[in-house]
Amino acid sequence: MLGRISLTARLTALYTLVSAVVLVGLGALVVMATERHFVELDRDFLKDKIALIQKIVQASGPGAPLVPQLSGVLASHQGLFIELRQGEQVVFATREGVFPPSAVGAAAAPDQPTDWRVGGQTLRGMRALVEAPAAQTPLQILVALDTAHHAHFMHKLVQTLALYLLAAISLSGLLGWWAARNGLSPLRTMKERAQAVTGQRLDQRMPVETVPxxxxxxxxxxxxxxxxxxxxxxxxxxxxxxxxxxxxxxxxxxxxxxxxxxxxxxxxxxxxxxxxxxxxxxxxxxxxxxxxxxxxxxxHGIELPHPEAIWLDQEARALFDFYDAVADDKGIRLSITGQARVMGDRLMIRRAIGNLLSNALRHSTADAEVTVTIEEQDGTATLCLNNRGETIAPEALPRLFDRFFRVDRSRSHPDSDGAGLGLSITKAIMLAHGGEVSVTSVDGLTSFCLVFRSPLAAQGAAIGDAPNG
Missing domain, CATH: 1.10.287.130 (Signal transduction histidine kinase, dimerisation/phosphotransfer (DHp) domain)
Incomplete structure (x- = not known):
């Protein structure tokens, strides 16, 4: 099912998911930073009140009433709770039950505020000690602040951030879809070009300069x-x-x-x-x-029917005997130089050389010479067949090995019954042997070369005795 989802939909979903993760993470950081800021504000506020209470307690003389003075501190601060203790005895308290044992116990850090809940209220408090005049033991100051206004603000902030995140994620999804659709528009253009390709319209090309x-x-x-x-x-x-x-x-x-x-x-x-x-x-x-x-x-590629080690000069001389009568009729001399040994199918290689020799005798001028030169160098064996005749036009050379191709279709050769397939077959034979065939024609000298890339070509002189000419 996932394989049928379009690339645009996948990119849109991925972009939306990444945007959601980033935005939610950013929202969480904002909430955490705001919470931490409120804690720091409350801590400073509570420390300020503790310092004020310490000053009042230390300034009061023995027997001086603390209740009126501390009540004055509370008058301008709603939600502020104070309790003074001397040991286990409560000396002053704004309201009983505000400070549970967990808030005044040893677990509460003196310099850090502690949160707890009492009667549906969330309080944040701190504790400190103060030396009171004429008191045998220090007084313990407990100060707490109602955080309802902070909770209300955080609730509104979370709601606002949630709405913003939903809107931002939706907008990111739309922008992601727009970006993916426009980014993949070159693919749609290429698809339209591909759909326009038919057997009669193969000239269509994909835009290269206008795509990413x-x-x-x-x-x-x-x-x-x-x-x-x-x-x-x-x-x-x-x-x-x-x-x-x-x-x-x-x-x-x-x-x-x-x-x-x-x-x-x-x-x-x-x-x-x-x-x-x-x-x-x-x-x-x-x-x-x-x-x-x-x-x-x-x-479509074929395997060689009967691969064996073959001396190229032996095969060329055997063909000389076969074409000797044709050469004598035109007064053409046949000669061969060099030797090399290759691995291949004997009948196929002989047919390739025979096609070139027949072609050379057909197009060579009378009383000329057809030479076969065999060389072996750098792991390759090359057999070149040269003849004198009409120079082949350079533009025709690449097409000589095409099927049924003739340089001059208006000119016929009555001495030949060929159909224009000989050179094509020669090329196919060389490809089957992993080699190649090439042709050059300059100033009336035409040369066809067969190049064999066989391991035996590099070792021909070392394997067995060379044949006798």
């Missing part, structure tokens, strides 16, 4: 997330469009050839040629579907 510092990091994080979503959604739209375009070509070819073949009867050899052509298109579609399934798996 505490919300700025949250707003920036949400903006970063929205930017990623927008970029991913744009790539998904481009991918869907490219996929439809790539699938449309072979499907149209199959449909056209099938419709033409069904238009009239033909010889068996013609049907065989048409079926052979259709089979090529089906193979192209099958490879495209297989590549797309592979990319879909790697997008």
């Amino acid at each position: 510092v505490e919300f700025a990091e949250l707003a920036q994080s949400l903006n970063t997330m929205l930017e990623r979503l927008q970029a991913d959604f744009a790539r998904l739209q481009d991918f869907s469009s490219d996929l439809a375009h790539e699938l449309r070509t072979p499907i149209n070819n199959l449909l056209t050839q099938t419709q033409v073949s069904l238009a009239q009867k033909r010889e068996a050899s013609v049907y065989q040629d048409i079926l052979a052509s259709n089979a090529e298109e089906f193979q192209r579609l099958a490879r495209m579907v297989s590549d797309m399934l592979f990319l879909a798996k790697t997008a």
Whole structure:
């Protein structure tokens, strides 16, 4: 149930509780200070009266009547009670029963007032001793004051403070609610912006400059997330469009050839040629579907099927043998330098290198050279494949590894049946191995590099014998 309480309500309740504690504490301090002040006033008053009585007693001669003189002291002071005792005998008393034994006993401190109740009255009194003329023992002076006027004042004060506290706490609650609501208004603004985000409106951003510092990091994080979503959604739209375009070509070819073949009867050899052509298109579609399934798996992270120690130069030379005929047709020379050993899946790494080599042979100029350079340094192994050809525009380099991306869509390569997924697959393979792939193109020299960060890369020269070139 508490989890459903709004943050505004929680802050309001907390602010009200803190205000109530502070105000009640302040009210208690006021009451205690007032009580202490009254005690000090009464103590000074009682001391003054004791001093006056002592003066009267000491000034009176033997046998002089004390009653008239003490009655004069009481005449101008309502609620004042006096009693003189000599031992256990009461010499003078304004009223009997005012001073109980607890008020005159040894427990009562001589310099501090003592409170007690008699007949519904609350009295505050003090005691002192005085040497009387011709008296064998000192007289004990007992003075008490009725505190009814103090009690009445304190009762009114407590009532006033209670009303003030209730009003102040209520006002604090309202101010707390207003402060919490206005303080959380940036969250409501961010909520409205978030509700406006749809698949067609991913350009909405959270206000960063207009929100408090505490919300700025949250707003920036949400903006970063929205930017990623927008970029991913744009790539998904481009991918869907490219996929439809790539699938449309072979499907149209199959449909056209099938419709033409069904238009009239033909010889068996013609049907065989048409079926052979259709089979090529089906193979192209099958490879495209297989590549797309592979990319879909790697997008969510995969474990290497068969990790093992692999010599990169051995795999590159094996691919040289496979592509040797294509290289000879274009008069391209293949060369390799360096060696390194990494941990990975042999078929996946060979496919990554093969994609780069096929791409290099396709775009390299005739009678040029394609070189593979392998280096090992600081725990990483790098395989770079270099070829001479047309310089790739700098703005196109970041998109080379996107699915179905081609630098020049208007230009086709009749010697290739690729669908523009080779470099994307190479990137996915390197990510699965914890590495990366990069590309540079300057003055006609294009270089693709595979970077492996495998423990064996730093120990390749020490593990086993290096392969023979």
